Amino acid sequence: MNYGRFASYEDFLKELEQFHGKMAPGGVLGLQMVNLAWELLPPGIEMDVICETRKCLTDAIQLLTPCTVGNHWLKVVDTGRFAAVFYDKRTGKGVRISLSTEKLKNFPVIHDWFFKLTPKKDQSLEAILGEICRAGYDILDHRPVQVDPQVFKPRDKTPPVVCPICGEAYPPAHGDRCRGCQGVTDGTFR
Amino acid sequence: MNYGRFASYEDFLKELEQFHGKMAPGGVLGLQMVNLAWELLPPGIEMDVICETRKCLTDAIQLLTPCTVGNHWLKVVDTGRFAAVFYDKRTGKGVRISLSTEKLKNFPVIHDWFFKLTPKKDQSLEAILGEICRAGYDILDHRPVQVDPQVFKPRDKTPPVVCPICGEAYPPAHGDRCRGCQGVTDGTFR
Ligand SMILES: [Zn+2]
Numbered sequence: 182m183n184y185g186r187f188a189s190y191e192d193f194l195k196e197l198e199q200f201h202g203k204m205a206p207g208g209v210l211g212l213q214m215v216n217l218a219w220e221l222l223p224p225g226i227e228m229d230v231i232c233e234t235r236k237c238l239t240d241a242i243q244l245l246t247p248c249t250v251g252n253h254w255l256k257v258v259d260t261g262r263f264a265a266v267f268y269d270k271r272t273g274k275g276v277r278i279s280l281s282t283e284k285l286k287n288f289p290v291i292h293d294w295f296f297k298l299t300p301k302k303d304q305s306l307e308a309i310l311g312e313i314c315r316a317g318y319d320i321l322d323h324r325p326v327q328v329d330p331q332v333f334k335p336r337d338k339t340p341p342v343v344c345p346i347c348g349e350a351y352p353p354a355h356g357d358r359c360r361g362c363q364g365v366t367d368g369t370f371r
Numbered sequence: 372m373n374y375g376r377f378a379s380y381e382d383f384l385k386e387l388e389q390f391h392g393k394m395a396p397g398g399v400l401g402l403q404m405v406n407l408a409w410e411l412l413p414p415g416i417e418m419d420v421i422c423e424t425r426k427c428l429t430d431a432i433q434l435l436t437p438c439t440v441g442n443h444w445l446k447v448v449d450t451g452r453f454a455a456v457f458y459d460k461r462t463g464k465g466v467r468i469s470l471s472t473e474k475l476k477n478f479p480v481i482h483d484w485f486f487k488l489t490p491k492k493d494q495s496l497e498a499i500l501g502e503i504c505r506a507g508y509d510i511l512d513h514r515p516v517q518v519d520p521q522v523f524k525p526r527d528k529t530p531p532v533v534c535p536i537c538g539e540a541y542p543p544a545h546g547d548r549c550r551g552c553q554g555v556t557d558g559t560f561r
């Protein structure tokens with residue numbers, strides 16, 4: 182088991198709790214998934230990630246890998262599923278790793294926590310984390326994927342231009358005006 | 372100047388470089404913006420953030436505040452502009468802070484870095500960071516905003532259900548099948 186830049190499981194857990202805001206078993210599922218990805222993918226590649234949910238999984242990936250939302254190496258495509266695609270950023274060749282609802286049936290403590298069947302007050306964090314560590318890869322599915330080139334093409338480094346409407350700088354590839362002035366913040370804030 | 376959970380400017384810079392993957396002046400702009408938000412907003416509120424760009428600004432916010440993409444307190448609405456909305460998560464009342472292209476004209480080193488007018492090899496990170504720290508809030512604009520209630524309403528805690536097509540767990544609010552099976556990953560990976 183590899184903890185990225187953290188020296189130990191405990192160090193990772195501590196940073197996860199600080200960064201994410203609470204102790205999150207899903208982040209330890211994320212630890213298992215990232216490790217499985219490291220095993221399945223060829224050594225020496227630069228690995229990018231597409232996360233299918235905005236949850237503790239996202240934060241675990243941001244802590245364990247070089248990929249963050251701010252550096253674009255982690256992208257979020259919200260399918261709502263507890264899964265992520267780990268791929269070679271040069272070729273797009275990768276693997277999708279997901280939590281298996283079928284295999285979860287063999288691990289009732291994780292199952293009941295994940296499906297919110299256990300009231301919060303009756304949950305034992307220790308029991309859940311313990312079962313996640315014991316289960317390891319046995320609750321995960323994986324399959325090869327090919328990421329579309331438009332996802333991993335090198336990022337546009339064109340200098341920003343000034344929006345003729347709001348006067349703020351934006352990427353010219355977004356159009357003749359910034360996306361804010363195209364209405365993308367409508368219904369979000371005013 | 373407050374550095375969140377970091378003891379000093381240097382500690383924050385070090386973590387920013389580690390987390391983001393490279394030294395990013397935009398992250399120090401983010402430090403100024405977060406501090407301005409802390410000054411403008413009432414004390415004692417719980418502050419959430421909407422970031423208008425996926426850049427170093429996103430990562431600075433994730434490091435300096437309790438808000439991350441994984442815990443949903445940081446949302447990204449991509450207008451492409453170097454700006455963020457900082458608001459009271461109970462009421463939606465907040466402030467939008469943005470980089471001012473007008474005011475940047477008074478700070479040629481920051482201006483030329485931001486608009487990519489200086490070739491990378493001629494850029495002095497020290498000079499850019501120095502000018503950002505000297506400029507402080509003088510390169511920022513801000514205005515009051517009201518965030519839409521649908522953005523800050525309490526998150527749906529309904530237990531996941533199993534997608535009838537792919538068999539994976541997903542939030543039932545997403546529909547009769549998961550978003551993956553609704554096609555949201557088309558053009559991303561297969
Ligand atoms: Zn605009």
Ligand SMILES: [Zn+2]
Pocket residue numbers: 534535536537538539548549550551552
């Ligand atoms: Zn599905």
